[in-house]
Amino acid sequence: MAAEAETIEKVSALAEKYKYGFVTDIETESAPKGLSEDIVRFISAKKNEPEWLLEWRLKAYRYWLDMEAPDWAKLNIPPIDYQDSYYYSAPKSAESRPETIDDVDPALIETYNKLGIPLHEQEMLAGVQKRSVAVDVVFDSVSVATTFRDKLAEAGVIFMPISEAVEKHPALVQKYMGSVVPHTDNYFAALNSAVFTDGSFVYVPEGVTCPMELSTYFRINAENTGQFERTLIVVEDRAYVSYLEGCTAPQRDENQLHAAVVELVAMEDAEIKYSTVQNWYPGDEDGKGGIYNFVTKRAKCQGARSKVSWTQVETGSAITWKYPSCVLLGEESQGEFYSVAITNNLQQADTGTKMIHVGKNSRSRIIAKGISAGRSDQTYRGLVKSTRTAKGARNFTQCDSLLIGDRCGAHTVPYIEAGNASTMFEHEATTSKVSDEQLFYCRQRGMDEEEALALIVNGFVKDVLQELPMEFAVEAQKLVAISLEGSVG
Amino acid sequence: MTDVFGAEFLDRLHSTGAVKNPAPFETLRTNGFPNRRVEAWRYTDLAGQLAQTLTPAGLRINQEQSGLFGPNPAVESVEGDALSLLNAAVGGEGFLFEVPEGARLKPVFARFGPMDSNALVNATNRITVGAGAEAVLVERWGQTDESWMNSDTTIDIAEGGHLRRIILVEDGGAGTQTHRTFTTLGENSRYDALVVTLGGALHRIEQHADLTRPGCHAGLSAIVLKRAQEHSDFVTNVRHLAEDTTSDQQVRTVVDDQATAIFQGGIKVAKDSQRIEGDQLSRALMLSDRAQAFTKPELEIFADDVKCSHGATVGDLDEDALFYMRARGVDEAAARALLILAFAREPFEAIELPEAIETMLDSKVQEWPGVSGRFEEMDL
Numbered sequence: 089m090a091a092e093a094e095t096i097e098k099v100s101a102l103a104e105k106y107k108y109g110f111v112t113d114i115e116t117e118s119a120p121k122g123l124s125e126d127i128v129r130f131i132s133a134k135k136n137e138p139e140w141l142l143e144w145r146l147k148a149y150r151y152w153l154d155m156e157a158p159d160w161a162k163l164n165i166p167p168i169d170y171q172d173s174y175y176y177s178a179p180k181s182a183e184s185r186p187e188t189i190d191d192v193d194p195a196l197i198e199t200y201n202k203l204g205i206p207l208h209e210q211e212m213l214a215g216v217q218k219r220s221v222a223v224d225v226v227f228d229s230v231s232v233a234t235t236f237r238d239k240l241a242e243a244g245v246i247f248m249p250i251s252e253a254v255e256k257h258p259a260l261v262q263k264y265m266g267s268v269v270p271h272t273d274n275y276f277a278a279l280n281s282a283v284f285t286d287g288s289f290v291y292v293p294e295g296v297t298c299p300m301e302l303s304t305y306f307r308i309n310a311e312n313t314g315q316f317e318r319t320l321i322v323v324e325d326r327a328y329v330s331y332l333e334g335c336t337a338p339q340r341d342e343n344q345l346h347a348a349v350v351e352l353v354a355m356e357d358a359e360i361k362y363s364t365v366q367n368w369y370p371g372d373e374d375g376k377g378g379i380y381n382f383v384t385k386r387a388k389c390q391g392a393r394s395k396v397s398w399t400q401v402e403t404g405s406a407i408t409w410k411y412p413s414c415v416l417l418g419e420e421s422q423g424e425f426y427s428v429a430i431t432n433n434l435q436q437a438d439t440g441t442k443m444i445h446v447g448k449n450s451r452s453r454i455i456a457k458g459i460s461a462g463r464s465d466q467t468y469r470g471l472v473k474s475t476r477t478a479k480g481a482r483n484f485t486q487c488d489s490l491l492i493g494d495r496c497g498a499h500t501v502p503y504i505e506a507g508n509a510s511t512m513f514e515h516e517a518t519t520s521k522v523s524d525e526q527l528f529y530c531r532q533r534g535m536d537e538e539e540a541l542a543l544i545v546n547g548f549v550k551d552v553l554q555e556l557p558m559e560f561a562v563e564a565q566k567l568v569a570i571s572l573e574g575s576v577g
Numbered sequence: 578m579t580d581v582f583g584a585e586f587l588d589r590l591h592s593t594g595a596v597k598n599p600a601p602f603e604t605l606r607t608n609g610f611p612n613r614r615v616e617a618w619r620y621t622d623l624a625g626q627l628a629q630t631l632t633p634a635g636l637r638i639n640q641e642q643s644g645l646f647g648p649n650p651a652v653e654s655v656e657g658d659a660l661s662l663l664n665a666a667v668g669g670e671g672f673l674f675e676v677p678e679g680a681r682l683k684p685v686f687a688r689f690g691p692m693d694s695n696a697l698v699n700a701t702n703r704i705t706v707g708a709g710a711e712a713v714l715v716e717r718w719g720q721t722d723e724s725w726m727n728s729d730t731t732i733d734i735a736e737g738g739h740l741r742r743i744i745l746v747e748d749g750g751a752g753t754q755t756h757r758t759f760t761t762l763g764e765n766s767r768y769d770a771l772v773v774t775l776g777g778a779l780h781r782i783e784q785h786a787d788l789t790r791p792g793c794h795a796g797l798s799a800i801v802l803k804r805a806q807e808h809s810d811f812v813t814n815v816r817h818l819a820e821d822t823t824s825d826q827q828v829r830t831v832v833d834d835q836a837t838a839i840f841q842g843g844i845k846v847a848k849d850s851q852r853i854e855g856d857q858l859s860r861a862l863m864l865s866d867r868a869q870a871f872t873k874p875e876l877e878i879f880a881d882d883v884k885c886s887h888g889a890t891v892g893d894l895d896e897d898a899l900f901y902m903r904a905r906g907v908d909e910a911a912a913r914a915l916l917i918l919a920f921a922r923e924p925f926e927a928i929e930l931p932e933a934i935e936t937m938l939d940s941k942v943q944e945w946p947g948v949s950g951r952f953e954e955m956d957l
Contacts, residue, residue, distance in 0.1 A: 160616065162877075476866055476867065479866075489876075489878070491878065491880075491881035491883070492881065493881060494848070494849070494851070494880055494881045494882070495848075496879075496881070497877070497878060497879045498876075498878045499875075499876055499877045499878060500874065500875070500876040500887070501873070501874075501875045501876075502872075502873070502874060502889070503871070503872075503873050504870075504871065504872040504873070504889050504891060505869070505870075505871045505872075506861065506863060506869065506870045506871070506891040507869055508863070508866040508867075509863040509864055509865055509866050509868065509893050510866070510893055511863065511891055511892070511893075512890075512891065512892040512893070513889070513890065513891040513892070514888075514889070514890050515872075515874075515887075515888060515889040515890070516886070516887075516888045516889075517874070517876070517886060517887050517888070518884075518885065518886045519876060519878050519883060519884075519885040519886070520883065520884050520885070521881040521882055521883070
């Protein structure tokens with residue numbers, strides 16, 4: 089045992105470190121530290137928000153003050169001092185919102201180049217890169233650039249930072265914001281509603297298939313800063329959009345808070361595909377530093393035959409608390425959840441989904457794969473529920489956990505609540521370790537142990553990765569290997 | 578302290594003079610009974626039970642063979658939830674059943690219950706199985722209207738011992754039954770419990786098993802048949818505390834009318850408990866749109882060399898199977914009865930149930946609305 093632990097440590101010492109851990113040295117403007125009504129007003133004023141939104145924020149803030157942080161998850165969350173953090177931080181250069189990519193601060197462009205996020209529309213349009221993805225990049229508290237806006241506008245798709253949408257499309261924002269996740273929903277949603285800074289807004293009009301993938305890239309850069317973004321996607325009848333989300337943060341010894349809210353609304357025959365590759369800084373081998381990722385994501389499948397599909401690859405964050413959910417209101421509406429969660433070192437994750445069946449013949453499918461390594465702890469927590477009205481509701485759930493090493497934990501807590509007789513729910517779950525036979529087979533053919541493990545794990549998560557858009561799938565596959573580095577002994 | 582859940586119930590209990598042990602009573606009086614915000618009680622509400630005015634009474638034991646059950650002196654202090662505290666506060670005496678080392682007992686039958694309406698019976702029971710001993714214990718927990726039976730049973734099974742327990746929690750109209758069993762298993766020992774719960778206003782049966790030594794096995798299973806507004810909460814909690822231990826849980830639930838059935842199944846594997854196998858399968862059959870079936874498996878695993886699985890299904894009667902039988906001349910009512918019984922009985926086919934329980938199950942299914950017992954006479 090001792091020898092094994094030693095090997096693990098040796099290997100982890102050699103392993104590649106978190107490669108997005110650099111800091112961009114850029115002049116920023118921050119709100120004073122701490123949280124108060126004044127800060128809420130400050131943020132609102134910075135964004136030139138209308139009166140109703142300020143009121144909405146203040147209502148949420150006052151509500152939050154009386155709430156207690158949830159403690160039901162299998163997470164060990166150190167007490168968070170909400171006064172010891174900045175709630176607004178923005179690069180100075182972003183003060184006057186850049187009109188085109190050419191106006192964006194070169195230091196920021198450089199940052200995103202380093203992160204592998206292409207912001208150069210010309211190259212893509214000129215065919216240097218094959219597929220185009222429109223990107224909205226959020227740096228700390230503001231969106232610094234959104235690409236391909238003109239091209240999207242031609243198709244009638246609105247894709248812009250939510251702060252801009254508040255100015256340009258106030259009716260839409262006011263109608264839908266908080267309609268899926270009200271500020272009263274939970275502690276972190278209330279906090280987000282009070283202090284949210286930026287995020288993306290997507291509106292796809294009736295009958296439009298969005299001509300390209302939309303993507304938002306979140307980066308926390310400033311020290312001691314929380315990121316509270318809010319994303320709202322509304323897809324009208326018979327429209328379709330695929331949206332990707334990525335995130336990274338510098339390597340720091342302090343923990344940083346990320347509390348986002350994502351709301352999706354799908355109308356009749358609409359479809360939303362939402363993919364996330366979450367790679368916030370996970371902290372070091374001893375669990376120092378890392379992002380606290382407390383996120384509320386929910387979709388309302390409002391129209392008949394609407395469909396929402398969540399795909400997530402969760403590899404980062406010191407602590408993850410996240411349950412992307414679907415409320416299936418429409419007849420024959422569909423919800424899907426595909427998840428890969430990997431925890432290593434001292435990471436903790438409590439993640440899963442909720443599928444709430446209200447509409448007749450609504451269907452849902454959950455495939456969740458959890459991999460725990462090192463001394464990490466991971467929990468799948470899910471709810472599948474049918475109300476009395478959800479005649480013919482159908483769910484299939486498969487959740488599998490893989491354990492690597494004998495010092496980690498893997499837990500499964502599915503809640504299955506059937507409310508009418510024509511409901512058909514099936515759930516299966518397994519927990520096991522990587523089989524020695526498989527490892528031996530690969531090693532015998534000349535792979536080293538880490539390669540072999542990455543191959544086996546990639547096989548284990550294949551069902552989920554294949555749901556990702558292609559370029560993300562390749563990235564995710566590499567990410568799986570990197571996340572597991574140092575986990576074999 | 579008026580907002581303590583069940584305060585008035587406890588005050589009434591106190592005024593009857595039934596409280597013998599002040600310490601657990603005070604703890605209970607301070608903390609109250611668990612409400613639905615307590616995770617383990619999220620599906621079961623004791624409000625109706627706590628509104629009752631009940632008269633404390635002793636446990637009555639009817640046994641077929643005399644002399645096997647002795648009185649068990651009540652314990653004074655307990656760790657456990659509010660219902661164990663209630664039991665300890667009243668100092669409910671229960672039975673003591675000891676199987677000497679190496680003994681092989683024929684199946685032992687016993688019936689427990691209050692004979693009076695509105696009785697509150699608390700009992701603390703103890704079962705010990707000596708090394709290499711084998712025993713089959715068939716218990717029937719009966720009740721009359723609006724009584725509440727509440728018990729804690731601790732079981733110790735020594736090395737190589739094997740206890741099979743079949744517990745029939747009987748239909749008693751508006752009665753409540755809350756029973757908890759805490760089993761500790763020694764090396765290579767085995768505990769198999771099958772709980773059959775029928776009827777009753779509220780049944781909450783908890784089976785806790787600690788697998789403390791290598792080679793032991795716990796099987797915690799249940800058949801749950803509920804109708805009208807009956808409510809059943811079956812809770813298991815297996816803790817694999819030693820390596821090379823196995824567990825198995827099979828739960829079959831049938832709910833009709835406005836009944837509610839819950840299965841909360843726990844499998845915990847402690848750190849360093851390697852080479853573990855833990856299986857769980859719960860299936861629920863829902864026969865009415867106003868019935869509810871809740872399933873909450875919970876796996877908590879801290880060792881890596883494990884094979885744990887759980888499965889859960891919820892659904893209606895299989896139309897194809899029904900059609901198959903009808904096509905072969907079985908009328909619908911009989912076909913339904915046969916399917917319900919087969920569904921409930923299937924995982925336990927290998928277990929020879931005592932005739933009394935077999936009969937009970939049959940007649941319970943045959944009382945079901947829309948089914949009939951005629952298949953018994955048919956040559957299938």
